[in-house]
Amino acid sequence: MSAILAVIRRELTLARRIGAGVELGIVFFLILISVVPFAIGADQKLIGRIAPALLWLAALLATLLGLDRLLQADEEDGIVDHLQLAETPLMLVLAAKALAHWLVTGLPLSLVAPLLGLMLAIEPQAMLPLSISLLIGTPALTLIGLIGASLTVSLKRGGLLLSVLVLPLSIPTLIFGATVVKEAAAGRAYSTPLMLLAGVSLIMLVVAPLAAAGALRFARN
Amino acid sequence: METAPKPSLWLRLANPAAFNALANVLLWPLIVGTIAAFGYGLYGAFMTSPADYQQGETVRIMYIHVPAAWLSLFVYAGMAVSALGTLVFRHPMADVAQKAAAPVGAGFTLICLLTGSFWGKPMWGTWWEWDARLTSVLILFLIYLGIIALWRAIDEPQRGARAVAIMTLVGAVNLPIIKFSVDWWYTLHQPASVFRMGGPTIDRAMLTPLFVMGLAYLLLYLVLLIVRMKTELMVRRIERLQIVAADKQARQGGSR
Amino acid sequence: MNGTSFPHAGEMRLEARNLMIRRGYRLLFEGLDLDLAAGEVLQLTGPNGSGKSTLMRILAGFSQADAGTIRWPGLEEDDEPANALHYHGHREGLREALTPAENLAFAAGLLGGDAGSIPDALDALDVGPLADLPVQVLSAGQRRRVALARLLVAPRPVWLLDEPLAALDTAGQALVGRLLAEHAAAGGMAIVATHQPLGIDVRHLALGGIPS
Numbered sequence: 001m002s003a004i005l006a007v008i009r010r011e012l013t014l015a016r017r018i019g020a021g022v023e024l025g026i027v028f029f030l031i032l033i034s035v036v037p038f039a040i041g042a043d044q045k046l047i048g049r050i051a052p053a054l055l056w057l058a059a060l061l062a063t064l065l066g067l068d069r070l071l072q073a074d075e076e077d078g079i080v081d082h083l084q085l086a087e088t089p090l091m092l093v094l095a096a097k098a099l100a101h102w103l104v105t106g107l108p109l110s111l112v113a114p115l116l117g118l119m120l121a122i123e124p125q126a127m128l129p130l131s132i133s134l135l136i137g138t139p140a141l142t143l144i145g146l147i148g149a150s151l152t153v154s155l156k157r158g159g160l161l162l163s164v165l166v167l168p169l170s171i172p173t174l175i176f177g178a179t180v181v182k183e184a185a186a187g188r189a190y191s192t193p194l195m196l197l198a199g200v201s202l203i204m205l206v207v208a209p210l211a212a213a214g215a216l217r218f219a220r221n
Numbered sequence: 222m223e224t225a226p227k228p229s230l231w232l233r234l235a236n237p238a239a240f241n242a243l244a245n246v247l248l249w250p251l252i253v254g255t256i257a258a259f260g261y262g263l264y265g266a267f268m269t270s271p272a273d274y275q276q277g278e279t280v281r282i283m284y285i286h287v288p289a290a291w292l293s294l295f296v297y298a299g300m301a302v303s304a305l306g307t308l309v310f311r312h313p314m315a316d317v318a319q320k321a322a323a324p325v326g327a328g329f330t331l332i333c334l335l336t337g338s339f340w341g342k343p344m345w346g347t348w349w350e351w352d353a354r355l356t357s358v359l360i361l362f363l364i365y366l367g368i369i370a371l372w373r374a375i376d377e378p379q380r381g382a383r384a385v386a387i388m389t390l391v392g393a394v395n396l397p398i399i400k401f402s403v404d405w406w407y408t409l410h411q412p413a414s415v416f417r418m419g420g421p422t423i424d425r426a427m428l429t430p431l432f433v434m435g436l437a438y439l440l441l442y443l444v445l446l447i448v449r450m451k452t453e454l455m456v457r458r459i460e461r462l463q464i465v466a467a468d469k470q471a472r473q474g475g476s477r
Numbered sequence: 478m479n480g481t482s483f484p485h486a487g488e489m490r491l492e493a494r495n496l497m498i499r500r501g502y503r504l505l506f507e508g509l510d511l512d513l514a515a516g517e518v519l520q521l522t523g524p525n526g527s528g529k530s531t532l533m534r535i536l537a538g539f540s541q542a543d544a545g546t547i548r549w550p551g552l553e554e555d556d557e558p559a560n561a562l563h564y565h566g567h568r569e570g571l572r573e574a575l576t577p578a579e580n581l582a583f584a585a586g587l588l589g590g591d592a593g594s595i596p597d598a599l600d601a602l603d604v605g606p607l608a609d610l611p612v613q614v615l616s617a618g619q620r621r622r623v624a625l626a627r628l629l630v631a632p633r634p635v636w637l638l639d640e641p642l643a644a645l646d647t648a649g650q651a652l653v654g655r656l657l658a659e660h661a662a663a664g665g666m667a668i669v670a671t672h673q674p675l676g677i678d679v680r681h682l683a684l685g686g687i688p689s
Contacts, residue, residue, distance in 0.1 A: 081568075151387070155375070220540075
């Protein structure tokens with residue numbers, strides 16, 4: 001238990017100190033959303049229509065971005081050796097890492113997303129569902145990314161490979177998450193996609209730490 | 222260590238030499254079978270089978286397209302089994318098979334996508350339609366590419382085999398979820414005019430060549446798999462010999 | 478810090494039998510037997526490329542031998558070997574953006590130690606005053622000392638130290654010898670890969686390339 005707390009505390013300290021943490025993630029999110037109108041034009045109606053997809057895509061990319069360093073930095077410092085020697089099983093240690101990563105990326109993104117949604121002319125009734133869908137769905141993205149981070153832990157240029165491995169697996173999360181927001185914006189019931197989204201997150205909660213622990217051991221064997 | 226006088230075929234195959242011996246026996250009959258099956262299947266597909274009353278001659282793309290779709294899933298299932306063989310039984314041939322199968326599976330998947338696109342042009346009037354089936358196959362293709370990229374990024378095949386095996390299994394767990402989500406997404410966004418490929422009612426005269434083509438694809442897969450596995454074993458052997466030779470030279474040169 | 482004694486000290490042993498290890502396709506060694514009892518320090522020597530580091534990582538459980546067995550008799554049934562050992566490799570296991578105190582607090586939490594012992598441990602390695610500076614301003618030798626302080630923060634019976642003397646000055650090297658002697662006296666065991674003398678009673682194992 002103390003190992004899990006130690007992992008979380010350390011990740012939060014690092015996020016605060018190196019500044020690669022909360023603020024930068026939100027700034028990245030903001031920039032992604034800001035460049036979209038330049039690409040598609042200042043058509044408020046069109047932007048409003050694709051806003052749910054844009055917000056979810058931005059969340060996906062923002063989550064993915066920090067993931068390649070999640071384990072690779074530890075590997076370079078020799079800390080992954082110590083993770084493997086921890087008194088707590090490796091899968092729990094990795095789950096703690098994922099939780100810490102989510103606390104500094106997925107969680108703040110979920111909270112500020114409605115504000116950014118305003119800029120994208122999203123329907124007011126979709127604001128809360130947007131937040132909820134991100135709160136429920138971004139853990140799945142982080143967990144899927146954890147598997148990719150473990151597989152590419154000792155590879156140079158692992159970041160690109162990580163995206164190639166992880167993005168196809170993120171598709172169900174993206175589908176259900178964006179649909180929640182879209183249905184809510186259209187004033188329809190969105191409980192089905194929300195349930196499915198929660199289902200994906202729960203499956204990943206079971207599968208990902210296990211797979212990541214195996215992948216990490218084997219990738220550095 | 223097993224001390225049984227005659228170990229099972231399974232165990233004997235762990236030895237590359239034994240595998241090669243069996244492969245050499247099987248390879249030519251398989252090649253002949255592949256050619257025969259393709260000959261009969263293609264003849265049936267293009268000559269004897271009727272044109273569709275709706276789709277006309279374009280229906281013949283089905284004989285290339287549908288077996289490729291079958292194989293794209295079949296090869297992945299085989300890779301998942303090999304992955305289990307690598308992780309659970311540590312069978313040395315399992316990772317060779319896994320590595321050899323990935324590009325072949327990706328190839329079948331690509332054939333499926335391309336022929337689907339050719340089929341779509343006359344049917345849908347567009348090269349690509351975000352149809353649920355095609356989209357699922359596209360994602361399967363992306364997963365294949367990821368696995369191939371992972372293999373290429375790992376410098377020591379024996380070392381990386383179990384890591385790739387995990388990725389393969391993670392993909393296998395995710396494929397049904399992806400399939401479900403894409404189908405679900407499609408029903409939500411289904412365009413009005415759609416033609417469903419390979420519907421449930423296919424005439425007997427079309428079914429026979431289709432299954433023969435499926436058999437031909439399967440045999441082709443086995444041939445390619447065996448050839449690629451032999452090549453992979455040879456590559457590993459050459460690498461091993463190079464290192465041994467370099468070590469010998471270093472010792473003789475006295476630089477150690 | 479001194480005289481930490483371990484549960485089951487004196488019962489625990491390391492028994493490695495008939496180890497065969499390849500790296501890539503290169504045979505590093507085969508038929509290697511290794512025995513170590515509580516209270517013993519083993520010094521591992523051998524030319525570059527003879528497999529010292531690989532052997533250390535295999536004993537730590539990070540990779541598997543290609544043949545042979547490694548047993549730790551005396552370890553409680555439900556106790557993983559990984560929970561009984563320290564591994565100190567070429568990389569220090571320190572994050573530059575954190576201070577020595579923070580790095581060690583993390584190690585204490587992770588490896589099951591007492592965060593309260595961190596100041597004493599840093600003092601024991603003569604780096605106490607550096608506790609709250611970021612690691613990135615420390616010299617290589619100072620970092621090595623901080624990394625070694627981890628051994629004291631989380632007491633574990635088995636130490637696997639790969640080149641612990643690198644970057645250390647004479648005083649630092651003597652310090653490592655002293656730590657090892659105290660650890661052995663407390664019933665711990667250690668394997669140290671280094672060519673430099675440790676200044677204490679040790680057993681020796683020389684890995685040599687296999688003649689072929």
